[in-house]
Amino acid sequence: MKKITKLLWVFGLVMVLTGCSANQEQPNTEVDETTSEVEESQTDSGENAETEVIKTVEPTFGGTLRIASYAPKTLDPLKNDQQSVLQVLGLVYEPLFVLDETLMPIPVIVASHSFENEGATLTIKLKDNVLFHNGVKLTASDVAYTINRIKDVDYSSYKNQVRPIKNTTVVDELTLKIYYNQGYAFALSDLTFPIVSRQYVSSSDYDEMFPIGTGPYRFVEYQQMQNFDLTANLDWHGDGPYIENIKGVIMNDGQAMETLFDQKLIDIMNPSNFNWLKYSSNEEQNITSYTSSYYDFIGFNFDRPLFLDKETRQAFAYAVNREFILYDRYINHGKLVNAPIIPGSWYATGRELYYNYDMDVAKRLVESKYVDFDGDGFFDYADEAKQTSIELTMLVNKENSLRVHTADIIKKDFEALGFKILLDVVEPNLYYEKIESGDYDLLYGGWKMSQVPDYGSLFASNGLQNHIRYKSETMDQLINSIVGAYTMDQLKASVNNFETHMIEEVPYISLYFLDGAVMSGKNVYGKIHPNTEWMFHGIENLYLDF
Known part of the structure; x- marks a missing residue:
């Protein structure tokens, strides 16, 4: 590791790890290396005057950074399935x-690469x-x-990333050839799994609780159920980190992480569900935001005849005030989108937002299709004699409190359009059972999108997670073109066509990332x-006031 002796003097407002959170187009802000304190002094006239005392914080090797983690089931990086443990193993x-x-792949331990x-x-x-x-x-x-x-272990979260690999050939000590069934644009993006030592892991001395x-x-x-310790690798091939030690504090649940942070028992955290309302105005910490891969949507059940009509789906899309929801629930810490394409990614189209909130347009799309016979403000079924309002259930996961509260806003928007909405807020197990059985009309939910998008399982006619039962030959062809693209230009064109179809057909109302x-x-x-996957990219840039 390079010893750091140069002093960095940059005066100004201290901005450390600032930015937006998981949806973070500008994930990092410049950080000054000084802090200021205000003292009172007396002037010649006897009046108090404020003078600023500058405290210089130099990037110096040393100190201990405290983080939180669940107790690991394994520290084998290829078998681990715990997100908090992944932060440590990274x-x-x-x-x-x-x-x-x-989301552009950047080499870490690779000197060069080429395709043929x-x-x-x-x-x-x-x-x-x-x-x-x-x-x-x-x-x-x-x-x-x-x-x-x-490929061989029973479970690895990286299996999908090596599935396209047909075989490999070791050319020499430092050169490897990887063969695929066909070229595809995300080949390098899939090579983001941790590399282990063949000598160590295949030996009789291998201990999966002692990673090397x-x-x-x-x-x-x-120390089981207590903590773990890491120390700086002085032989690292990169510019060595400033922080000398990292101590992991074992926690029992996700909320314990916030408690530990609030009590200053850990120095840094990356909660999976960040509460912007709680922390955005808190001056006791620094925040670095980023665009996450967590995508919220409203899905239509295509087994319901009502939603086979495209203009009805479009009307629902216009009726949702996404701008207000993002402001009211998340203080604008998110990105409104047309489709499940991660904003700011190299393959994103950058297209202007479609379906901006417009209740007038929404009503024009449905006013000739449905009738309110009894004048109660809700459309009725076609049988005028019964005058029964069309009632639609919107399924919501009770476990996600923010979505539960947001569902009330969406309900009011859809009812202003003329459709009576019944919220079905249920426990997680029942929520997933109802999704599988199709026991809903509207589905309010979210996905953690892969950074290497797998649209086939979500949107293909036979996709394993196509829970809304949407079937489209055009969509199947578009997904195949994304899978088959092996250059960046081909991929961008295919994603653009996919987004166009999502806008026109509206199988889902895309809310935001x-x-x-x-x-x-x-x-x-x-x-x-x-x-979304790893909080410590650029760990070598962090240093402590110790």
């Missing part, structure tokens, strides 16, 4: 590539100065072993580049 292990703020055969063959040459924490040099054999191990990687921090120890946030105490300086 400090110990490194992938071939990471995704930047635009229309993207079906990828040649990777590794950096020559990368060592595992036990002193063993990283080689192409370790990468090949990692890929095969992901190539990352900026070495694992020291784990929410912002996520990394929060840190006032003792943490520097800037990082978080995303």
Whole structure:
């Protein structure tokens, strides 16, 4: 690790880890290395005057950063399924590539790469100065072993990322060829899984509770149900981190993380459901925001004849005041979207927002289709004699309190359009049962979208998660064109066509991608580049006032 001796003097307002949260187009703000304190002094006339005392905080090696994590079930990075543990393992292990703020793959331990055969063959040459924490040099054999191990283990969250790989060939110590069934545009983006040591993991000495990687921090120890300790890797191939040690505090549940942070028992956190209303005006911490991959939507049940009519679906889309919801519930910490395409990503179209709130347009689309026979403000079924209002149930997961409150706003919007809405707010297990059985008219929910989008499972006619029962040959063709694209230009064109179809057909009302946030105490300086998957991108830039 490079020893840091240069002093950085930048005067001004301290802005540390500031920005927006999970939906973070501008995930990082410049950070000054000074803080100021105000003291009172007397002037010659005897009056009190405020003088500013500048406290300089220099980027210095040392200190301990405290973070929170659940008790790990395993510290094998390829088998781990706990998000909080992933944050820890990401400090110990490194992938071939990471995704930047635009989701563009950036090399980490790769010196160069090239494609052949229309993207079906990828040649990777590794950096020559990368060592595992036990002193063993990283080689192409370790990468090949990692890929095969992901394929072979019963469970790995990275299985989808290696599924397109047909086989690999080790050319020499640092060179590997990866063969695919066909080229595809996200080949590099899928190579973001941690690389493990073949020598260590395949040996009889392997202990899955003692990880050995190539990352900026070495694992020291784990005290069961108490804490774990990491220390800076002085042989790291990158510009060494300023923070010397990281201590993990074991928590029992997600809300315990906020409690630990509020009580200043940890220095940094990245809650999965960030409460902007609680923290946005709190001056006791710094916030770095980013565009998350959490996407909220309203889905139509296509088994209901009412929603087979495209103009009716469009009317519902115009009737939702998304702008107000984003302001009222999230203080504008999110991005309104036309489709489930992560804003700011390199493949996003940047198209202007469609279906801006317009109740007049919404009513014109349905006024000739439905009739309010009894004058109660709600459309009725076609049988004039019965004069029964059309009642639609909107299914909501009770576990998500923000969505429960937002559902009331949406209900009022749809009722202003002329449709009576019954909210069906249920416990999570029943919520998913009703989705599977189709026991709803409208579905208010959300997805954590993959940073490498898998639209097939969500929108294809036979998609495993196509819970709204939407079937479209055109959509199937569009998804196939996305899967088949192997250049960036092809992919962008295919995603643009997909978004056009989503706008025209409205199988879902796309609401927004929410912002996520990394929060840190006032003792943490520097800037990082978080995303939904990992909060510590740029950990080497952080330093402490200790």
